[in-house]
Amino acid sequence: MSTEDDRWFTEAQTEGVCLGLRLGREILARKTPYQDLLLAETTELGKLLALDGRIMLTERDEAFYHEMLVHPALLGHINPRRVLVIGGGDGGTLREVLRHKEVEEAVLVEIDREVVQECRRFLGPVHRGSFDDPRAKIVFQPGQEFVSNARSEYDVIIVDSSDPVGPNLPLFGEPFFRDCREALREGGTFVCQCGSPFYYPEELKEVHRDLGSVFGYVEVYLGFVPTYPSGLWSFCLAGDQGVPRVPLREPLFSTKYYTPQVHRAAFALPRFVEELLSQ
Amino acid sequence: MSTEDDRWFTEAQTEGVCLGLRLGREILARKTPYQDLLLAETTELGKLLALDGRIMLTERDEAFYHEMLVHPALLGHINPRRVLVIGGGDGGTLREVLRHKEVEEAVLVEIDREVVQECRRFLGPVHRGSFDDPRAKIVFQPGQEFVSNARSEYDVIIVDSSDPVGPNLPLFGEPFFRDCREALREGGTFVCQCGSPFYYPEELKEVHRDLGSVFGYVEVYLGFVPTYPSGLWSFCLAGDQGVPRVPLREPLFSTKYYTPQVHRAAFALPRFVEELLSQ
Numbered sequence: 001m002s003t004e005d006d007r008w009f010t011e012a013q014t015e016g017v018c019l020g021l022r023l024g025r026e027i028l029a030r031k032t033p034y035q036d037l038l039l040a041e042t043t044e045l046g047k048l049l050a051l052d053g054r055i056m057l058t059e060r061d062e063a064f065y066h067e068m069l070v071h072p073a074l075l076g077h078i079n080p081r082r083v084l085v086i087g088g089g090d091g092g093t094l095r096e097v098l099r100h101k102e103v104e105e106a107v108l109v110e111i112d113r114e115v116v117q118e119c120r121r122f123l124g125p126v127h128r129g130s131f132d133d134p135r136a137k138i139v140f141q142p143g144q145e146f147v148s149n150a151r152s153e154y155d156v157i158i159v160d161s162s163d164p165v166g167p168n169l170p171l172f173g174e175p176f177f178r179d180c181r182e183a184l185r186e187g188g189t190f191v192c193q194c195g196s197p198f199y200y201p202e203e204l205k206e207v208h209r210d211l212g213s214v215f216g217y218v219e220v221y222l223g224f225v226p227t228y229p230s231g232l233w234s235f236c237l238a239g240d241q242g243v244p245r246v247p248l249r250e251p252l253f254s255t256k257y258y259t260p261q262v263h264r265a266a267f268a269l270p271r272f273v274e275e276l277l278s279q
Numbered sequence: 280m281s282t283e284d285d286r287w288f289t290e291a292q293t294e295g296v297c298l299g300l301r302l303g304r305e306i307l308a309r310k311t312p313y314q315d316l317l318l319a320e321t322t323e324l325g326k327l328l329a330l331d332g333r334i335m336l337t338e339r340d341e342a343f344y345h346e347m348l349v350h351p352a353l354l355g356h357i358n359p360r361r362v363l364v365i366g367g368g369d370g371g372t373l374r375e376v377l378r379h380k381e382v383e384e385a386v387l388v389e390i391d392r393e394v395v396q397e398c399r400r401f402l403g404p405v406h407r408g409s410f411d412d413p414r415a416k417i418v419f420q421p422g423q424e425f426v427s428n429a430r431s432e433y434d435v436i437i438v439d440s441s442d443p444v445g446p447n448l449p450l451f452g453e454p455f456f457r458d459c460r461e462a463l464r465e466g467g468t469f470v471c472q473c474g475s476p477f478y479y480p481e482e483l484k485e486v487h488r489d490l491g492s493v494f495g496y497v498e499v500y501l502g503f504v505p506t507y508p509s510g511l512w513s514f515c516l517a518g519d520q521g522v523p524r525v526p527l528r529e530p531l532f533s534t535k536y537y538t539p540q541v542h543r544a545a546f547a548l549p550r551f552v553e554e555l556l557s558q
Contacts, residue, residue: 008297016321018299020289021295199505224510226478254550255550256549256550257549257551259549262548269540270537271535271541272536
C-alpha cells in the first residue's frame with residue numbers, strides 16, 4: 001500500500017535498469033565539496049550510504065564487498081605489514097584490513113573529509129572503531145596526489161573507489177597505476193574494484209588492460225554484492241612477482257562472505273568474462 | 280528524461296527492494312488460466328518474460344540461469360539418456376538439455392499451455408527450436424501429477440519452476456521430492472532452483488532439508504543471474520548414489536556462463552550460505 005510515508009531510494013544502475021530500496025528515516029542529505037552525500041535507513045537492509053545517487057553500501061551486504069576487496073590481496077601476500085587504502089571513507093575496508101594481525105600500519109587516503117566524518121558518526125557497525133585504531137592513519141587528500149609522493153612504502157595498495165566518474169576519475173588509468181606500482185614495496189600487491197562485468201564490461205576490460213601494461217601479473221576475480229549493479233562484481237589483483245590465486249594463510253577472523261574456498265573459486269570466471277578479457 | 284513513452288516494469292523483489300527494467304514495445308499481456316503472462320521488449324536486456332509480476336527471464340541473461348540449472352546435473356551424470364524437465368515453459372532449459380548428445384529423450388511437463396505457445400511464438404532466441412526437436416516431448420499437465428505416475432524412468436529430473444507460490448507450490452516439499460526419487464532410474468540426479476539465499480534464505484534451507492530427508496546426498500551450488508532478486512541464485516542437486524561436484528565430461532558446446540571451472544567453483548559457498556545450511 002503506497003502512502004506518503006512510502007519513500008524509495010532509486011539508483012539508475014544503467015539507462016534501462018534501476019534498483020529501488022524502501023527507506024525509513026533519512027539521516028542526512030547534503031552536498032559536500034565533492035559530491036552529494038546521503039545517509040538513510042532502509043526498511044530491510046540497514047543503513048544506506050549513497051554518493052552522487054549511487055549506492056556505496058548498505059549495512060546488510062557491505063561485508064560481502066569489503067571482505068572480497070581486502071582478503072584475497074592480504075591473504076595472498078606473504079607479509080602485509082604496511083597497507084594503503086585509497087578511498088573507502090566509510091571505514092569498511094579499513095576495518096577488514098585491520099583484522100589481519102600482520103598489518104602494522106594502515107593508511108587511509110580519502111578525498112572527502114565529510115564522508116569520513118559522517119560515516120564515523122552514523123555507521124558504527126561499518127567502521128567498528130577502525131578510524132581510531134592505533135595502527136590506522138587517516139589522510140584527507142586526493143588519492144592520486146598522495147600516491148605520487150610515495151616510493152616503495154606499501155605491501156598492499158587497495159583502491160576502494162566508486163566508478164570512474166567525478167572525483168574518482170583520476171584513480172583509474174595507466175598514470176595512476178604506474179604511481180601505485182612505484183609506491184609498492186618489492187613483492188607488493190595492488191587491488192581495485194572494477195565494476196559490473198555484465199553492465200559495464202568496458203570498465204573491467206580497460207582496467208585489466210591498463211594494469212597489464214604496468215604490472216607483470218594481473219588477475220581478475222569476482223564477488224557478489226546484492227545492492228551493486230547486477231550483483232556480480234569484479235576486482236583486479238596486480239603485482240610484479242606473480243599474484244597468488246590462493247590464500248597463503250588461514251584467516252584468523254570470522255567473515256560473512258569470504259572463505260578460503262570462496263577465495264580460490266572467485267578466480268573461476270564465467271565464459272562471458274573470460275571472453276571479454278581475451279578480446 | 281521521463282516522457283509518457285518512458286515505461287518501466289518493476290518487480291518487488293522483496294517488500295523493500297525492487298528492480299525496474301525500462302520497456303520498449305509491449306508484446307503481450309494477458310491472464311492465462313494459471314497466471315498473468317507478460318512479454319515485452321526491454322530497452323537493454325532484450326525481451327522480458329514475466330509471470331505474475333515476477334521476471335522469469337530476459338534474453339540477455341537467461342542463459343546464465345539455464346546453463347547453471349542444466350549442465351552441472353547433466354555433466355555430473357555418467358550417461359543422461361532420459362531427462363525430465365518440470366516447468367520451463369519458455370524452452371530455455373530444454374534447449375540446454377538437448378545440447379548434450381547423450382540425451383535420447385527430453386520430456387518437458389508444463390502446467391500452462393499458453394506459456395509454451397507464446398514463448399514458442401515470441402522467444403525464438405530462447406527456445407531455438409527445441410520444442411520441435413525430435414528428441415523432445417511436450418506434455419501439458421501439472422508436474423506433480425506427471426511425476427507421481429513415473430517409476431524408474433529418468434536419469435535426470437530438472438525442476439525449473441518459479442518460487443513456491445501459486446501454481447508452483449506443489450513442486451516444493453517432501454511429497455513431491457519422494458515422487459521424483461521414485462521417477463529416477465538408479466544413479467539418477469535431481470536438480471532444482473532454490474531462490475536467493477540473500478533475500479529468501481528460508482526457501483533454500485527448507486528445500487535443502489526436505490531433499491536431505493528424501494535423497495542420500497544433497498549439494499547446494501550457486502550461480503549469478505542479474506535480473507533475479509539479489510543476483511545470487513541457489514540450486515540443489517540430489518541423488519542416492521552421491522552427487523558429483525565436478526563435470527565428468529567436457530561440454531561439447533559453447534556457453535555464455537558455464538565453464539568446467541565455474542562448475543567446480545559453484546560449490547564454494549559464501550560463509551553466510553554455509554551457516555544457513557548448517558543451522
